Amino acid sequence: MITLPPDYQPSEDEEFMNPQQVSFFREKLIRWRMDLLKEANLTLASLSEGGILEPDISDRASVETDRALELRTRDRARKLIVKINLALQRIENGTYGFCEETGEPIGLKRLQARPIATLSIEAQERHERMEKVHRDD
Structure with missing residues (x-):
């Protein structure tokens, strides 16, 4: 595994998908996946904090709507994680990019x-x- 300088950016002047570029995109994908997983864990923690205790029906509806939106967002993130994992597989088998x-x-x-x-x-x-x-x- 190559250690990249902190300010490395892939350039058109380099050979396409050279070891530095491959390492750059691997790290980018892994960071993205970690961020998505961290957000998913925060969502799970907040959703498991118990039921909806809002006494007012409109407040309860608002909370339920927020939760439904959060779950849809998490579902999109789950699908994105699958695509990230496939991209990481392409990096490993040399077809990425x-x-x-x-x-x-x-x-x-x-x-x-x-x-x-x-x-x-x-x-x-x-x-x-x-x-x-x-x-x-």
């Missing part, structure tokens, strides 16, 4: 913005166009 459809590099800017990306921008746009065409049918 390359489009699943074309095999071309996804690009550093896209990976910085969406480290779990599996498609290049072009392939993603094709998918979205196809979805729109089939959805309109």
Whole structure:
């Protein structure tokens, strides 16, 4: 495992997915997953603090709505953790950063913005166009 300088940022001037870039994205994904897990644990702790004790029906409804929103957020985080784990698997097998459809590099800017990306921008746009065409049918 490579130790990166604290200010390291992947650059287009480097070889794509060189050991430093791979290490950078691995660390980014692991930190993201840890943050999501920490938030999930806080949610579990707050939800397990007991029932809704608000005597006023509108206050109770507000608390229930907040809890439902929190649970939806946690569900999205759970799905995101699955995608992060898959991205970490791609790092381990050497396919991270390359489009699943074309095999071309996804690009550093896209990976910085969406480290779990599996498609290049072009392939993603094709998918979205196809979805729109089939959805309109």
